[in-house]
Amino acid sequence: MITIHNVSKTYIQNNKTFKALDHISLSINRGDIYGIIGRSGAGKSTLLRLINLLEVPTSGSVIVNGQDLTKLKGKQLRIARQSIGMIFQQFNLVLNKTILDNVLIALELAKYPKSERYNRAMEVLNFVGLKEYVYKYPSQLSGGQKQRVGIARALANKPKILLCDEPTSALDPNTTAEILKVLQSINKNLGVTIVIVSHEMDVIKSICNRVTILDNGKVYETVEIEPKGIREHSHNPDWFLAQLRGGRD
Template sequence: MIKLHGVSKQYHSSGGSFQAVQDVTLDIQKGEIHGIIGMSGAGKSTLLRIMNVLEKPDQGSVEVDGRELNRLRGRALREARRSIGMIFQHYNLVYNRTVSGNVAIPLELAKAARTERNERVLEVLKFVGLLDKADQYPARLSGGQKQRVAIARALASRPSVLLCDEPTSALDPQTTGEILEVLRHVNRSLGVTIVIVTHDMDVVNRICTRVSVMENGRLISTQPVEVKPNE
């Protein structure tokens, strides 16, 4: 589903150069929940953004669902990205738009018909348990509800891949558990391949099928996560 081969990314500034990702090769299988863990500055968030070419690698290839994204440009790249949803630590919601307005954004960008947009927005809000919040504004929501809106927005365009950058690090333990259950539901019900960047091994143990460990921009290991008996 996601194949990275020899990807590297270096940043340059007046203070010098920084190698964020160095020669990473990784194969993420269709339908899995894959964790990427490491200390702050390990390169895990940069690697995640390379997966949809929000960060273009300096070298190497990025293949998602059979398409080599780093070779695409313009409209072709935009269309390919529609199959890749993304959620962030701080939600990235538009606070002067309602919940339904936020969820509709990717559908508006794709120029979907109004009727289709409205139906899809209600469908995904129901899926994440926020149908009753459709007309509210994000400022009135809890952190967990805001993250559910972000998940609904990411699902609106029916992605096959969902990239999650520290999706629970701003949440309390109970809400973290609730969001992980939503993501598990997305994976099991819709067959969406999920990649989660986190610094929390408990998140990995609770939801991931495999985990990759990063250190100083390098991929140190990839291994299966032991499934707990009650899961």
């Protein structure tokens, strides 16, 4: 479903070259809940944003649903992106709009049929448990509720893929668990493939079936995991790997 082949991403800052990603290759299968983990600066968010071409690779190809997005321009790329939803760490809601309007704006931008927008917005807000909050404003919601709005907005256009950039890092543990249950329900009941970036091992192990560990812009290793909660964190990729395999070293 998603194939990233030999992708590199280089930035030039203050006349100096910085390689954020270095010849990355990986494949994500339809129906996966796929994790990307690594220490700060490892390239996790850059890699995630390559999947919908919010970041354009310096070299390599990004193939989604059989299309190489790096070869698409303008309208073709916009259409391809409609199958990819995205949620963010900081929610990115329009503060002077109601919860309902935040979702309706997303549907309008996606050119969803006008006559169907209200019903679709109510459908996704009900799915994430916010039916009773549709006329409230973001300032009236908790952090977890705001993230649910972000999820509803990302689901509104019926995407096949949902990209999650540190979606729980601003939330407390109980709220994190609630959001992860919503994501699991989306994957199971709607058949949406989920790619989640996180530095939190608890999050990765509780929800993902496959994980890529990044270190200094390179793939350290990709492993299949059986979700098991743990309590620790580390900046060492060897430690990440040991924990994903069930070790405690």
